[in-house]
Each structure stands twice: as C-alpha cells, then as structure tokens.
Amino acid sequence: MADILSQDEVDLLLNAVSEGDEDTSGGGGGASDGPHEPELHLSTYDFRRPERVSKEQLKGLQSLFEAFAREVSVLFPPYLRTVVRVDLTSIDQLTYDEFILSVARPTSLSVVDMSPLEGTAVLEMSPSMVFPIVDRVLGGRGMTLSEPRELTEIENRIIGRIVMMILDSLRRSWDQLIEFDLKVVQQESDPLIVQIVAGSEMVVLVGYEVHIGDTVGTMNFCIPLLVLNPILDQISQQAHFSRKPAGEMLEMTRNAILRRLLRARLGVEVRLGEAELTLQELATLRVGDVVQLSLSPYDTLPVFIGGIERFTARPGRRRERSAAQLVDFSLE
Numbered sequence: 001m002a003d004i005l006s007q008d009e010v011d012l013l014l015n016a017v018s019e020g021d022e023d024t025s026g027g028g029g030g031a032s033d034g035p036h037e038p039e040l041h042l043s044t045y046d047f048r049r050p051e052r053v054s055k056e057q058l059k060g061l062q063s064l065f066e067a068f069a070r071e072v073s074v075l076f077p078p079y080l081r082t083v084v085r086v087d088l089t090s091i092d093q094l095t096y097d098e099f100i101l102s103v104a105r106p107t108s109l110s111v112v113d114m115s116p117l118e119g120t121a122v123l124e125m126s127p128s129m130v131f132p133i134v135d136r137v138l139g140g141r142g143m144t145l146s147e148p149r150e151l152t153e154i155e156n157r158i159i160g161r162i163v164m165m166i167l168d169s170l171r172r173s174w175d176q177l178i179e180f181d182l183k184v185v186q187q188e189s190d191p192l193i194v195q196i197v198a199g200s201e202m203v204v205l206v207g208y209e210v211h212i213g214d215t216v217g218t219m220n221f222c223i224p225l226l227v228l229n230p231i232l233d234q235i236s237q238q239a240h241f242s243r244k245p246a247g248e249m250l251e252m253t254r255n256a257i258l259r260r261l262l263r264a265r266l267g268v269e270v271r272l273g274e275a276e277l278t279l280q281e282l283a284t285l286r287v288g289d290v291v292q293l294s295l296s297p298y299d300t301l302p303v304f305i306g307g308i309e310r311f312t313a314r315p316g317r318r319r320e321r322s323a324a325q326l327v328d329f330s331l332e
Helices: 007-018 055-080 096-102 127-137 153-173 225-241 246-262 279-283
Strands: 084-095 108-113 120-125 183-188 202-212 215-224 268-270 301-305 308-318 321-328
Touching: 055 084, 055 127, 055 153, 055 202, 055 225, 084 096, 096 202, 096 215, 108 153, 120 153, 127 153, 127 202, 127 215, 153 183, 202 225, 215 225, 301 321
Parallel strands: none
Antiparallel strands: 084 202, 108 120, 108 183, 120 215, 202 215, 268 301, 301 308, 308 321
C-alpha cells in the first residue's frame, strides 16, 4: 500500500518550497534519501521560426531531392549537348518572407501547382543558370550575361519548356511516394509579386548548384509546409525504405534496366544467301542478270537481330508480302 503523507508532513514540504530549501531528504518525516533532481538543459527556441520538420522527415526529403537531382543530371545533357551536373547543396526551413527577400531580381520564378496536394510551390532559377540554357538551346556555346535582365517572350517560352522537363524529373523521382500532376500556373521575374502563402508561413527551401558546361548557376525549390504536411509521415517512412538491402536494390536495378531494354527498337534482317563476285564481274552486271546465291529456296535462312545471328527461318509469303517463318530459337 502506498505511503500517505500526514498534514504535518505536507506543511513541512510547503514551507521548504516557500523558503527555497531544496534539501528535504533529511527532514523529520522519516523519508529515505531520494534521487537529486536532474539538471535542466535549456536551448533557445524562436517561435517565429519553429522547426516543424523532424530529422527523419528531413532525411526522407534529402533522399527524394537527391533522386530528383540525379534525374535532372541525366535528362539535360542530350538536350543541351554538354555535360550537366546538379548537386543538392541545402535543405532549409524558413519563412516565406525570408525566401522572397533572399531571391535576387530579376530572376526566373515558376509557380507550380502541386496536385494532388493542395497548394503551390515555387521553382526559382538564377540568371546564371537560365541564360546559358537559352544560349545553348539557340545554338550558342552556353554563355552567361554580364548584367542580368528580364527574359524576352521567346526566352520565356524556352524556359517554360525547360521547367516542364524539370517537373517531369520531379514526378519520376517521387513516383514511389505520390503520383504528382504538376502544372506551371504562373511565370514571373520579380519575386515580390509572387505570393503563394502568407509571409510568416514556414517553407522548405531546397537549394541546388547546377553546372552547365563551364558555367555554374543555382536552382531553388520552395515548398510550403502546408503543402507537404499530408505526406510528411510517409516521407519519414521513405527514409527507412530508401536504405534497401543490396540484393533488393540489385533486383530493382535489374528490373528497371529490363523495362528500358524491352522498349528498345532493333533491326531484324533475314539473309537469303551470299555470293562472291570479282570486281570485273560486278562492273559488267546488267539489268536482267542472275546472281547465284549460296543458299537454295529450301534451306533455312539465318535471322540477324541488331547485326547478331539469333534465329533461323524459312522463306515464304504472307498475303502480298515476302515473309520468313522462324523455326529455331535455340541459337545463343
């Protein structure tokens, strides 16, 4: 049965607290020595910038946005005809006002509808990234401008297409978590007129360094926490699932490569035979001459896939077309 304090013991404890006496272990209540109160560790907390994303959720976000950087690094080189590298440099939590005030003017800002999530995000690309891209698309060497300026209508159309390619990469990198239906709803050059949430709202700001040939630019993706809140728990789980065993990762890689290979187009060639002619005989060939091939119509014909002999077939016809029927699939 638990000990019950008498009224005298209660009064003694209250007097000790009011007098600031912390040493009550030796009091006249016959109480045994208790453990000392643990020392308090205090840390500064700014209510204007609450840290609402946990460490696990940040790890999940980092994994997703690193995958996004890899997708863009693979997508851009064939289109821009140069080496492109996209490096994730930071993931920060700050207010929307702080993000807007940190953006230079003019710049390229695209407001993105994050459906099926409710709300919008902002993709910002610096002039040192935008103008080399425009220059290379128009046939130049990817030079940047010494003095930034606003984009022309033609340049805006080019960058609009680039933004859609970037959003396609974002969609692919997040497809295991959510199926985005991303759309650009607004393009601006002045950050002060882009207001997607209240200035005091917290956002996640993802920063990238983009290397295009010899030039280096920056790209920032600003997503309000209000937009990410419905999937933050799934993102933290993604941090655990992203660390897959080596065998499982190997199987996933193999399946991904197989899916791409199955969509590849290869030439199929059926050889009816061969003939050797001297240069003299070749020079004297005329219309109507017959060249005797090494194979007869009754022999099986070799079938080459991508220049490699894989099958054998018999010649024939299908309706009004010449055809070949595969008869042997055992060739390696």
